Amino acid sequence: xxxxxxxxxxxxxxxxxxxxxxxxxxxxxxxxxxxxxxxxxxxxxxxxxxxxxxxxxxxxxxxxxxxxxxxxxxxxxxxxxxxxxxxxxxxxxxxxxxxxxxxxxxxxxxxxxxxxxxxxxxxxxxxxxxxxxxxxxxxxxxxxxxxxxxxxxxxxxxxxxxxxxxxxxxxxxxxxxxxxxxxxxxxxxxxxxxxxxxxxxxxxxxxxxxxxxxxxxxxxxxxxxxxxxxxxxxxxxxxxxxxxxxxxxxxxxxxxxxxxx
Amino acid sequence: xxxxxxxxxxxxxxxxxxxxxxxxxxxxxxxxxxxxxxxxxxxxxxxxxxxxxxxxxxxxxxxxxxxxxxxxxxxxxxxxxxxxxxxxxxxxxxxxxxxxxxxxxxxxxxxxxxxxxxxxxxxxxxxxxxxxxxxxxxxxxxxxxxxxxxxxxxxxxxxxxxxxxxxxxxxxxxxxxxxxxxxxxxxxxxxxxxxxxxxxxxxxxxxxxxxxxxxxxxxxxxxxxxxxxxxxxxxxxxxxxxxxxxxxxxxxxxxxxxxxxxxxxxxxxxxxxxxxxxxxxxxxxxxxxxxxxxxxxxxxxxxxxxxxxxxxxxxxxxxxx
Numbered sequence: 001x002x003x004x005x006x007x008x009x010x011x012x013x014x015x016x017x018x019x020x021x022x023x024x025x026x027x028x029x030x031x032x033x034x035x036x037x038x039x040x041x042x043x044x045x046x047x048x049x050x051x052x053x054x055x056x057x058x059x060x061x062x063x064x065x066x067x068x069x070x071x072x073x074x075x076x077x078x079x080x081x082x083x084x085x086x087x088x089x090x091x092x093x094x095x096x097x098x099x100x101x102x103x104x105x106x107x108x109x110x111x112x113x114x115x116x117x118x119x120x121x122x123x124x125x126x127x128x129x130x131x132x133x134x135x136x137x138x139x140x141x142x143x144x145x146x147x148x149x150x151x152x153x154x155x156x157x158x159x160x161x162x163x164x165x166x167x168x169x170x171x172x173x174x175x176x177x178x179x180x181x182x183x184x185x186x187x188x189x190x191x192x193x194x195x196x197x198x199x200x201x202x203x204x205x206x207x208x209x210x211x212x213x214x215x216x217x218x219x220x221x222x223x224x225x226x227x228x229x230x231x232x233x234x235x236x237x238x239x240x241x242x243x244x245x246x247x248x249x250x251x252x253x254x255x256x257x258x259x260x261x
Numbered sequence: 262x263x264x265x266x267x268x269x270x271x272x273x274x275x276x277x278x279x280x281x282x283x284x285x286x287x288x289x290x291x292x293x294x295x296x297x298x299x300x301x302x303x304x305x306x307x308x309x310x311x312x313x314x315x316x317x318x319x320x321x322x323x324x325x326x327x328x329x330x331x332x333x334x335x336x337x338x339x340x341x342x343x344x345x346x347x348x349x350x351x352x353x354x355x356x357x358x359x360x361x362x363x364x365x366x367x368x369x370x371x372x373x374x375x376x377x378x379x380x381x382x383x384x385x386x387x388x389x390x391x392x393x394x395x396x397x398x399x400x401x402x403x404x405x406x407x408x409x410x411x412x413x414x415x416x417x418x419x420x421x422x423x424x425x426x427x428x429x430x431x432x433x434x435x436x437x438x439x440x441x442x443x444x445x446x447x448x449x450x451x452x453x454x455x456x457x458x459x460x461x462x463x464x465x466x467x468x469x470x471x472x473x474x475x476x477x478x479x480x481x482x483x484x485x486x487x488x489x490x491x492x493x494x495x496x497x498x499x500x501x502x503x504x505x506x507x508x509x510x511x512x513x514x515x516x517x518x519x520x521x522x523x524x525x526x527x528x529x530x531x532x533x534x535x536x537x538x539x540x541x542x543x544x545x546x547x548x549x550x551x552x553x554x555x556x557x558x559x560x561x562x563x564x565x566x567x568x569x570x571x572x573x574x575x576x577x578x579x580x581x582x
Contacts, residue, residue, distance in 0.1 A: 109511040110559025138287070144319045144458050145515045147562035149296040149312075180291060187287035192459040224512070228451035 003027070008052055015039040016049070024060070027053040080133055082124050082216060084116065085161075099133075099215065102247050104222075114145045117218045121186050122154045124216040127177065130162050135215025136185040138207070140200060142224045146188065155179035187214070194225035194239075201243055204250055217250070297562070300422060300467045301349030302334065303341035303376055306579030310555060310568040314349060316516070317421070318461050320454060320468045321560075324504040325520035326497045330553060330572050331471045332362075334520070335424045336369050337576050338469060339388045340376035342422040351467070353421030354387040354413065356406065358399070360430040364390050375575045387418050396431050396449055403456050410464050422467045423457070429473040429505045447509035454513035470514065477501040495558070497521040516560035525550045555579070 003016055003024065019038040021027045027035070027050065036046035066074075081096035090096050097103050097120060107113050121139050126132025139146060156179045187207075191197045201219075208214050222243070230236040299313035308314050315321050315338065325331045339357055344350025357364070373384040389409075393399050406423075413420045432449075436442045461468050474497065495502050497520075504511065504519075511517070526549060556567040570579040 108508065109514075110517065114561050143515065144462060145561040147297055147316070148290055148293065150562045151290065152295055183290040183295075186290055188290055189287055190462055192462060193455070224451065225455065227512075228448055228455050 006049075006052060006056060008049055012039075012041075012045075012049060015041070024053055024057045028057050080215075082120055082133060083126075083131075085119055085123055085158075097216075100251050102244070102251055114143075114220055115150075117220045118146065118151050118154055120216055121218055122151065122158050122182055125177065125182050125185055126158065126162065130165060133215045134213075136187065136211065136213050138187045138189070138204070138214055138217045140189045140191060140197070140217070140219045142191045142197060142219070143221055144190070145220065146190075148183070151183060151186065152179055155182035158182065187211070191225070194230070197225050198239065198243065201246055205246075208250065217247070219247075298351070298465065299349070300338065300351050300353075301341050301344065303337050303344075303576060304570070304578045306568055306581065307555060307570060307577070308349065310566050310579065311518075311557070312563050315422075315467045315469055316562065317351070317465050317467045319515035319561075320457055320461065320470060320513070321516045321518065322504075322514040323469060323471045323518050323520065324474060324495075324558070325471075326474045326502065326522070329497065329520040329522045330570075330577060331520060332365060332426055333368070333572050333577050335426050335469060335471060336365065336372055337376070339369070339422065339424060340372055340384050342467070343384055343387050343418060344376070351421040352418060354389065354416075354418040355422035355424060356410070356420055357388055357390045358393050358423070358425045359390065360393050360425070361427055364392070371574065372576050389420070393425075393431065396435055396453075399431060399453065400449075403453075407460055410460065410466070414464070419464075421465060422469070423460070425468075425470045427471040427473060428453075428510075429471075432506055432510075433473070447507075450506070450510050450513050472510070473505045474502040475505050477503050495519055495521065495556075497523070499523060516563070517558040518560075519556045519558045520553060521556065522551050522553045525552055 003013060003022060006013060006016075006024075016027065016039065021030070021035075021038075030038075030050075032043060032046040032050050035041075035049060036043045039046065080099045081094070082099070083096040084090055084093065105113050105116060117139070121137035124133050124135045124137050127134045159177055159179055159182070162177070189200050191200060204217065208217075222240075226236055226240060230239075296313070297319075298317040299308075299311075299315060300317065301308050301314040302311065323331050323334060335357070339355040341349075342351050342353050342355050345352045369385060369388065377384060391402070391406075393402070410420045432446060436446045457468050457470075460466055474495070477500075495504075504517070552569060553571060554567055554569045557563045557565060568579045570577055572578075
C-alpha cells in the first residue's frame with residue numbers, strides 16, 4: 001500500500017510526498033514531531049496522520065501472512081522438483097532437489113558432488129512434456145572441476161533417456177532437444193577469487209530477473225575461496241551468512257533451486 | 262606509432278577485464294571446443310586411460326611412494342608438452358618447480374632423445390627449472406611465475422605446463438603437528454591451489470603436482486576412515502597407504518592419479534643341465550619383477566580406470582594386459 005492511497009486529505013498527501021515520505025514504512029518509522037516539522041503542520045494533525053498510516057500498515061502486513069495450511073497447500077501444488085536421475089536418491093529427497101530451497105551437498109573429494117551438480121544442470125532442462133521443468137541452469141564453478149566433455153556425456157545420456165521414454169509410452173511428443181542445446185542453456189561462470197564470487201552472487205538477482213527461465217543455480221563449491229584469503233574468521237562468517245541470505249531470497253523470489261556444493 | 266596506440270585501445274577492454282577478473286557474463290559452453298584441451302603424456306595407452314592426457318585449466322595430482330615413477334612421469338610430460346597439437350601436445354614450454362632432489366638433468370637429457378619434436382632445437386631448452394625450498398619461497402615467487410608466463414606468451418613455445426615435484430616435501434618439513442600449525446598449513450593449501458587454479462584458467466595451463474604417501478596404520482579405509490575416490494584403499498609394495506597432506510589438500514586438486522608398484526617374485530625352476538650327475542643339479546631362480554600400474558582415484562571427467570606401465574630407458578610406457 002502506498003501513501004497515495006492513504007485515507008487522508010489530498011493536501012496532506014501532497015505535503016507528505018513532497019517532504020519525501022513516499023512509503024508507509026518511512027512514515028511509521030518517523031515520530032509525530034518529525035512529521036509536523038517536515039510538513040509544517042500542527043502536532044495534533046501529525047499524530048492523526050501517523051495513526052491512519054500505522055493502521056493501514058498493520059493491515060497490509062496482516063494481508064500478506066499465510067496460515068501454515070495455505071503454505072502446505074501451496075507447497076504440494078506448486079513445488080517443482082528436479083530429478084537426480086537416480087530413483088533411490090530421488091526417494092530420499094522426496095522426488096528430487098526442491099525449488100525455492102537452498103540445498104547443500106557435502107562429501108569427501110571424489111565422492112561425486114560435481115557429477116551430481118552437472119547432472120542437475122542437465123536434468124533441469126528436461127521439457128515439461130517429459131515431466132521436467134524445462135528451465136535453464138546457472139553453474140558457478142569456483143574449483144575448476146566442471147569438464148565440458150563430461151557435461152556433454154550426461155546431456156547425451158539425458159536425450160537418450162527421453163527417446164527411450166517416448167518409445168516406452170508410445171508418446172507422440174518429439175524430442176527436439178539436442179545435447180548441444182543443453183550445453184548452451186547452462187550459464188557457466190568460472191570464479192577465481194572470493195571477491196568475484198560475492199560479486200557474481202550479488203549480480204545473480206539481476207541476471208535471473210533477465211533470464212526468467214533459470215530454474216537452478218549451482219555453486220561448486222561455496223567453500224573453496226573462503227578457505228583461504230580470510231584471516232578474520234568472524235568476517236568470514238558474516239560474509240558467508242550474507243551470501244546464504246541472498247541465495248535464500250533469490251530462491252524464494254524466483255522459485256528456483258539453489259544448490260551449493 | 263599509430264599502430265601501437267590503436268592496438269592498445271583495442272586491448273583496453275580485455276585488460277580491464279583481466280584486471281577485474283571474470284566479466285559478469287556467463288561463458289557459452291559451445292564457444293570452446295567440446296573437450297577440454299589435454300596434454301599427452303607421450304604414450305597412447307596411458308593417454309587412452311586418461312582420456313587424452315593431463316587436462317588443461319585444472320590441477321592434476323600424482324600420488325605415489327618414492328621410486329614409483331612420479332618424477333619420470335613429470336619429466337616425460339615436460340617433453341611431450343612440446344609436441345604440436347596434432348601429436349596431442351600443447352606446443353608449449355614448461356616450468357618445472359622441484360623441491361626434492363637435485364634436478365635429474367641427465368635423465369631429462371636421456372629422455373629427450375625419445376621425445377624430440379623437431380631437429381632444429383634441443384627440447385631441454387624449453388624446460389624451465391626452478392628450485393623451491395620452502396612454502397614461503399613458493400608464495401614469494403608466485404607473482405614472478407605469473408609475469409614469466411605472461412611474458413612467454415609471445416615466444417615460440419609459450420609456457421602451458423607447470424609441474425611441482427613435489428608439493429608434499431614443502432609442507433611436510435615446515436610444519437609441526439600442532440593444531441595451530443595444521444590450521445595454518447591447510448590455509449596455505451587453499452591459497453596456493455587458488456593461485457595455481459587462477460593461473461591455470463588465465464593462461465590455459467595444465468598443472469601437475471606430485472604428492473607423497475604415508476603408511477596407513479589403522480585397519481579402516483582411507484584418512485580417518487573416510488574413503489576418498491574410487492579405490493577404498495591404495496596398496497603399494499603390499500602395504501596399505503594413503504596420500505600425504507590429508508583431506509584438506511585432497512579438496513584442492515581436481516583430479517588425483519595414483520601410481521602403484523608391487524614386486525612380483527617369479528620362481529622359475531631351472532632345467533637340469535647336466536643330465537643325471539650328482540642328483541641336485543636343479544637350482545631355483547628367483548626373478549624379481551616390478552609391476553607398476555596407474556589408477557584414476559578421482560577425476561571429474563574420468564571413470565574408474567587403470568593401466569599397467571613400465572619404465573625403460575626410453576621413458577614411461579603403458580602396456581596392454
